[in-house]
Amino acid sequence: VVMTQSPLSLPVTVGQPASISCRSSQSLVYSDGIVYLSWFQQRPGQSPRRLLYEVSKRDSGVPDRFSGTGSGTNFTLKINRVEAEDVGVYYCMQGTHWPPLTFGGGTTVEIK
Amino acid sequence: QVHLVESGGGVVHPGTSLRLSCAASGFTFTSYGMHWVRQAPGKGLEWVALTSDDGKFISYADSVKGRFTISRDNSKNTVDLEMTSLSPEDTAVYYCAKDRSSAWYPPSLDFWGQGALVTVSS
Numbered sequence: 001v002v003m004t005q006s007p008l009s010l011p012v013t014v015g016q017p018a019s020i021s022c023r024s025s026q027s028l029v030y031s032d033g034i035v036y037l038s039w040f041q042q043r044p045g046q047s048p049r050r051l052l053y054e055v056s057k058r059d060s061g062v063p064d065r066f067s068g069t070g071s072g073t074n075f076t077l078k079i080n081r082v083e084a085e086d087v088g089v090y091y092c093m094q095g096t097h098w099p100p101l102t103f104g105g106g107t108t109v110e111i112k
Numbered sequence: 113q114v115h116l117v118e119s120g121g122g123v124v125h126p127g128t129s130l131r132l133s134c135a136a137s138g139f140t141f142t143s144y145g146m147h148w149v150r151q152a153p154g155k156g157l158e159w160v161a162l163t164s165d166d167g168k169f170i171s172y173a174d175s176v177k178g179r180f181t182i183s184r185d186n187s188k189n190t191v192d193l194e195m196t197s198l199s200p201e202d203t204a205v206y207y208c209a210k211d212r213s214s215a216w217y218p219p220s221l222d223f224w225g226q227g228a229l230v231t232v233s234s
Binding site: 030034036038040042047048049050053054059089091093095096098099100101102103104105106 | 147149157158159162171172173174207212218219220221222223224225226227
């Protein structure tokens with residue numbers, strides 16, 4: 001399954017919203033009806049950190065300005081009001097059609 | 113809390129071997145699948161291998177199949193990655209990551225280690 005993210009780079013003003021798209025080459029709905037699509041944040045010089053799983057469930061400690069939506073093959077990560085600490089690269093990943101697990105190419109969020 | 117610590121990275125010549133290890137703590141290791149994911153310099157994330165909680169379900173990315181071997185020791189809470197026939201294309205930071213479940217079900221990677229850098233160069 002190929003995961004395609006856009007845009008490649010996203011310059012955002014602090015306090016403004018940001019949106020990242022992730023599309024899969026096949027539907028990510030598993031036989032149990034759940035969509036195994038996760039989002040990860042990788043800040044500069046750090047390991048990846050999972051933000052969301054099963055499209056829209058936030059991990060513990062993740063601010064509620066991060067939200068996920070989507071179904072089938074189209075998914076979106078939204079940051080309600082970008083803060084300086086949100087700078088980094090964001091990846092989507094599918095686990096529905098495993099193995100292998102596949103990641104999107106990444107979207108770099110930077111502050112204008 | 114969950115803690116994953118990779119070790120064993122370094123600089124090696126093409127064609128040689130290297131073994132990475134990941135020490136896990138803060139969770140019931142025997143109940144979770146474990147993965148290795150790598151990131152080449154300046155590039156994105158690439159899944160490498162997985163082992164199920166019991167070690168009976170193992171899978172590899174096509175790019176490493178036949179060269180890399182993942183194994184786990186549930187008595188020591190460790191998961192290793194044996195890498196052979198290394199090439200410069202294997203140069204990357206290698207992350208150990210915990211599965212949300214046993215790996216017998218659709219996986220998601222909920223915790224990651226800090227990574228180990230492997231450089232393959234002549």
